[in-house]
Amino acid sequence: MDPYLPPVARHVREREPLIDVQNLTKVYDLGRGRTVQALDGVDLHVPQGQVFGILGRSGAGKSTLLRCVNLLERPTSGSVRVDGQDMTALRGAALRRARRGIGMIHQHFALLSSRTVAGNVAFPLEVMGTPRAQRARRVAELLDVVGLGDRGGSYPAQLSGGQKQRVGIARALAAGPKVLLSDEATSALDPETTGSILDLLRRLNRELGLTVLLITHEMGVIKRVCDSAAVMHDGRFLESGPLPELLAAPDSRLADALFPLPTVDLPGVVTLSYAERATEPVLSALTREFDVDVNILAGTVETVAGAPYGRLKVQLTGERTAEALEYLRARGLAVRTAGDPLAADGAEPTGEGA
């Protein structure tokens, strides 16, 4: 284990989330009386040791939110607490010191082209005033952690995109932060490289107890690494919480986004979602006990956060359909009938991405 990163903090008050954002707003003044509301009352709570993903289209306010956490943007109102510290109260040197406890990685890596890989990783240590010998040792360790032990002398221009992001991650970890902010860190990478970077983040999360807050427009990222997620639109969270809970909700936008099913315009169509259990016996029970016909129109099953998750679109016909639906709900399935669709405001995130 890495001696510089804090152990999973026992001293942290148990209940307080490591990142605690309350009622955050950010209004940009465009001049001539025109304003843009980038954040509109966001509440965000990220517990210690979690990977939390924020999903949304570009312009949804994700990036502004992330940049409010380390105060690269100063919010218009609301509070931002990281590790118990009120970030909005800090200025100058105190704010710079607090930022060192929050690592950040960037979509386009933001490496210094004039420095070698080792020089880039050393940068935050120089900022902190770490002595030279200690810096060199620390840099070597970090490069090993991200699997670039032999590339310390290369310049960023000589590396592939995935390698550059690994340097970015090593640099973000250098100061021993408790929190890592990831600003679309895999959006400039191909799917395979994206996977390896996400696996690295997951490993750092597990092994070092690193809390990760990431923003993305790619479904695959949420599916692959997140414990919790939020769907953002127009500066607001449409829904947020632990992934299994979100997916199990009958009107989950996240489920629609992650596991889209074709639209079927037939009478009696029902969308069923289930987590951590199989449905087939339930469906055959419907046929036996309620004398309804079950016609499966579309379906998908995947593993999310280590547990199976499935969605089915079925057509139910028969006298006792209502009773059958009640039975399904009682068995813990999320049921959405065609009669109560999602609020049709076009708020679903994009379906692109790995």
Next chain:
Amino acid sequence: MLTELAERWDELGPLLFDGTYATLYMVGWSTLFTALFGLPLGVLLYATERGRLLPAPWLRAVLGAIVNIGRSVPFIVLMVAVLTFTRFITGTTIGPTAAIVPLTLGAIPFYARLVETSLREVGRDVIEAAEAMGAGRGTIVAKVLLPEALPGLIAGLTVTVVALVSYSAMAGAIGGGGLGDVAIRFGYQRFDELVLLLCVVLLVVVVQLLQSLGDLAARRLSHR
């Protein structure tokens, strides 16, 4: 022509040598002082822009105006206009040393603009990343902006040096000497085509050498 040169070498050799030396002397010192003052001025022009490190629109407007005035005054006029200042600094108003003052004053605004342009090339994301790591303004200028822009700063300085070579030809007007001065007085005004030609050739060689040197340095320092 070569035979003519050989015949007149005793006369022309020292003339051309002194001219070349005076040119390099004026250009060398004024380049040094231009870098010394132009670099901070360029950084200030860059940093005071809205949304940069040290937003100060008012200060920027004033600096920008001074720089623009400095750049629009013809060099020959500037040279005469700053005579008092030149005497204050160097104790004289004639000779190559005196010429360094107006040359420097003329080149500072020019170089400052080039510095500003190079600094703008540095990505905002890199600066923001440094901010996110807790770096202060001074650190960002010293460890991010200047190193990242270094190839551009060198290239800008090379352009400035070449401009200084051509400005220095005018220094003859205040007895500054140099190849330009030799070309005008001994070549043009005395209808001595050989001297004129040799001066031009030497100037071309000097410029070529300086430019190649600058290109080489910029290339060596660039890791993009």
